[in-house]
Amino acid sequence: PRIIxxxxxxxxxxxxxxxxxxxxxxxxxxxxxxxxxxPPIDVPAGAVLRARAFAPNxxxxxxxxxxxxxxxxxxxxxxxxxxxxGPNGIADTTNANYARKGKAWQRDAWMQWGNAASTPxxxxxxxxxxxxxxxxxxKNFKLMARDRFGSDGPLSLPDSSTWDEVTLRAxxxxxxxxxxxxxxxxxRRSGSNVDVQPSTAxxxxxNGQYQGLYRAxxxxxxxxxxxxxxxxxxxxxxxxxxxx
Numbered sequence: 161p162r163i164i165x166x167x168x169x170x171x172x173x174x175x176x177x178x179x180x181x182x183x184x185x186x187x188x189x190x191x192x193x194x195x196x197x198x199p200p201i202d203v204p205a206g207a208v209l210r211a212r213a214f215a216p217n218x219x220x221x222x223x224x225x226x227x228x229x230x231x232x233x234x235x236x237x238x239x240x241x242x243x244x245x246g247p248n249g250i251a252d253t254t255n256a257n258y259a260r261k262g263k264a265w266q267r268d269a270w271m272q273w274g275n276a277a278s279t280p281x282x283x284x285x286x287x288x289x290x291x292x293x294x295x296x297x298x299k300n301f302k303l304m305a306r307d308r309f310g311s312d313g314p315l316s317l318p319d320s321s322t323w324d325e326v327t328l329r330a331x332x333x334x335x336x337x338x339x340x341x342x343x344x345x346x347x348r349r350s351g352s353n354v355d356v357q358p359s360t361a362x363x364x365x366x367n368g369q370y371q372g373l374y375r376a377x378x379x380x381x382x383x384x385x386x387x388x389x390x391x392x393x394x395x396x397x398x399x400x401x402x403x404x
Contacts, residue, residue, distance in 0.1 A: 163175070163181065163211055163213060163224045164209060164211050164224045164225075164226040166226060166228060166229070171200075171201060171203055171226075172199065173197045173199075173211050175197065175213065176221075178215055179213040179215045180196050180197075180213070180214045180215070181196065181211055181213055181214075182194040182196055182211070182214055183195060183197055183201075183209060183211040183212075184209075184210050185207045185209055187208060187367060187368075188210075189210065190210055190211060190212040192214060197211065203228045203229075204228070204229075205228060205229035205230075206229065206230075206368045206369070206370070207227070207368055208225065208226075208227055208368045209226045209227075209228055210224070210225050211223070212224070225238050225270045226272070227272055227281075227365055227368060230274055231363060233362060233363070234273075234362060234365060235271065235362045235363070235364050235365070236271075236272040236281075236364075236365040236368075237269050237271055237286065237301070237303075237364070237366050238272075238281070238367055239267060239270075239366070239367060240267070241367065244367075250266070250286075250287060251288055251299060260288070261287065266285045266287045266304065267286055268283065268285065268286075268309055268310070269283070269284050269285065269286035269309075270283060270284070271283075271284045271315060273316070273318070282311065282312060282315065283310040283312070284309055284315055285303065285304035285305075285306050285308070285309040286303055288300065289301055289302035289379075296330070298332045298371065300330045301327070301328040302326070302327050302328075303315055303325070303326040303328065304324065304325050305325075306324075317360060317377070318360045318362070318376065319358065321358075321378070323378045323383060325381060325383055326376060326379060327357070327378070327380065328362075328375070328376055329374060329375040330374060331374075331375060337361075340359075341375070343356075344357075344358075344359055357377040357378055357384060359375035360375065360376050360377070361374075362374055382394070
């Protein structure tokens with residue numbers, strides 16, 4: 161079960177009977193030689209806290225993860241650093257329009273809203289989304305709720321909607337961010353003559369590092385288009401090639 165809680169700015173790691181809780185804040189997995197939890201612990205804001213329960217002659221618990229002291233409306237993602245950068249990293253690309261996609265370019269992640277007082281972090285898959293941001297430091301991401309990533313169900317957005325796929329849109333410059341927020345609102349007020357994905361501006365933390373403002377929205381795909389059609393099936397064409 162989840163063993164980390166944060167309430168009223170205080171962090172508590174719940175210890176099952178006859179176990180020792182060990183934790184880390186350096187992006188490594190807790191092991192038998194990691195510091196043992198003795199309350200209280202002082203963890204800086206934005207730290208990625210990992211904790212596991214250990215007991216003699218027993219398999220360690222799964223790792224519980226929490227990005228600490230998040231602003232209420234922020235989102236945090238935790239991804240193994242080697243899954244982002246390095247020989248097998250999905251975020252290292254040499255060409256901005258080189259479309260790396262498919263399962264080979266998806267990785268495991270944890271997604272967390274706010275300080276997780278009532279909503280604990282959930283598991284999801286993550287991929288770099290779109291071609292426009294692939295060569296830029298600030299990248300678009302797609303989050304996916306899939307059994308193979310250990311997801312327990314659809315992913316929630318701040319407007320309480322739930323989706324199997326969520327896009328975090330980088331809008332890499334402040335001008336682009338404000339322009340897109342403005343145009344989305346124009347479309348919303350236009351009498352539904354233009355359908356655009358509803359989006360919410362969120363501060364994003366990735367492995368404890370602040371990434372700036374993103375727009376969280378349902379992914380532009382079949383799930384969202386069927387939602388516009390009251391759940392009915394749709395025919396769609398994607399991309400410049402008009403692939404059906």
